[in-house]
Amino acid sequence: MATVGIVGINGVVGQTLHKQFAQITVPFETKTFGRQDKIPALDIAVLCTDNPDSVRLVSELKDRVKYIVDMSAQYRQDPHVPLVIPEINPHTITKDTRLIASPNCTTTGLVMTLKPLMAHYTLKEVFFCSYQAISGGGKKLLENFHTPGSLYENNCVPLIGSVQDNGYTSEELKGIYETRKILELPKIKVYPHTVRVAVENAHSLGVSLRAEQPFDLEQVKKLWNDFPNLTYSEEIKTPKQISGTETTYVCRLRRDVEDPCIIHYFITFDNLLKGAAMNARQIVQLLLEQFV
Numbered sequence: 001m002a003t004v005g006i007v008g009i010n011g012v013v014g015q016t017l018h019k020q021f022a023q024i025t026v027p028f029e030t031k032t033f034g035r036q037d038k039i040p041a042l043d044i045a046v047l048c049t050d051n052p053d054s055v056r057l058v059s060e061l062k063d064r065v066k067y068i069v070d071m072s073a074q075y076r077q078d079p080h081v082p083l084v085i086p087e088i089n090p091h092t093i094t095k096d097t098r099l100i101a102s103p104n105c106t107t108t109g110l111v112m113t114l115k116p117l118m119a120h121y122t123l124k125e126v127f128f129c130s131y132q133a134i135s136g137g138g139k140k141l142l143e144n145f146h147t148p149g150s151l152y153e154n155n156c157v158p159l160i161g162s163v164q165d166n167g168y169t170s171e172e173l174k175g176i177y178e179t180r181k182i183l184e185l186p187k188i189k190v191y192p193h194t195v196r197v198a199v200e201n202a203h204s205l206g207v208s209l210r211a212e213q214p215f216d217l218e219q220v221k222k223l224w225n226d227f228p229n230l231t232y233s234e235e236i237k238t239p240k241q242i243s244g245t246e247t248t249y250v251c252r253l254r255r256d257v258e259d260p261c262i263i264h265y266f267i268t269f270d271n272l273l274k275g276a277a278m279n280a281r282q283i284v285q286l287l288l289e290q291f292v
């Protein structure tokens, strides 16, 4: 029977992925690994670890693990590594693929709403401002959040990741470059602004999108509702309401007051599920069905 390992079982993504594995419909054996454990030969390993740990693990495991799925940002821009959301670009995994990257959580929510529109609209530029939950920063940030006097208590903090020489944060640059790679739209302009807010779980984004053609709002809603794991809601959806669910929700769709080629909308989704562990579970299912 195929063996699938979760590396980083004590982190928030590792824990969530362990529960997600119950939904995989192909038989396999789960193995879990913390920092001190020796990892044997496996069919698939999902690295629920940060960049430097993932680099060490990929180099250590590449000769004894057939397929590695990495949750960190380390390999996402490598042209030889597919950056996969199974609803969007499963075709980028081929028989020669050995390492697969799972995208940034905020980017995942955004591109889930952009991909279905590409069937009818030529997307030109997208602005977003994120409202990112504490759980997106892992277990240490969750512990910090629950400590009285935390910076994140009753607050919003406009800095996620590290500030780069050009003034962007690393999180914002992921929003630009991962969107282009996943959608295979190297020229789409992305204007990101990422903010951590005092919400324990589930990310949100306010989005403004410009296409070449005028938008038909009813068609946009239909395209979203026909796409897997995506729902347009006429009622507002908030992170508190949808935390723990697998659907990416869109609400508040409206056409720009002046330009019919621009729409504005709000997205909310569970960053630990579709933004991380659910996406990894879908990749593992695909690998087990088609490649292992």
Ligand SMILES: NC(=O)c1ccc[n+]([C@@H]2O[C@H](COP(=O)([O-])OP(=O)(O)OC[C@H]3O[C@@H](n4cnc5c(N)ncnc54)[C@H](OP(=O)(O)O)[C@@H]3O)[C@@H](O)[C@H]2O)c1
Binding pocket: 007, 008, 009, 010, 011, 012, 013, 014, 033, 034, 035, 036, 047, 048, 049, 050, 051, 053, 057, 071, 072, 073, 103, 104, 105, 135, 136, 137, 138, 139, 140, 271, 272, 275, 276
């Ligand atoms: N949180 C999200 O919403 C989210 C979304 C998308 C992507 N991601 C990415 O997913 C990865 C994991 O994130 P997270 O939020 O789960 O972080 P986390 O809560 O900090 O968990 C990371 C875990 O990795 C473990 N670890 C480190 N090196 C290891 C090794 N060599 N062997 C086994 N375990 C090791 C750590 O062990 P210790 O417990 O011993 O420290 C820790 O439990 C990160 O790359 C993150 O960027 C996270």
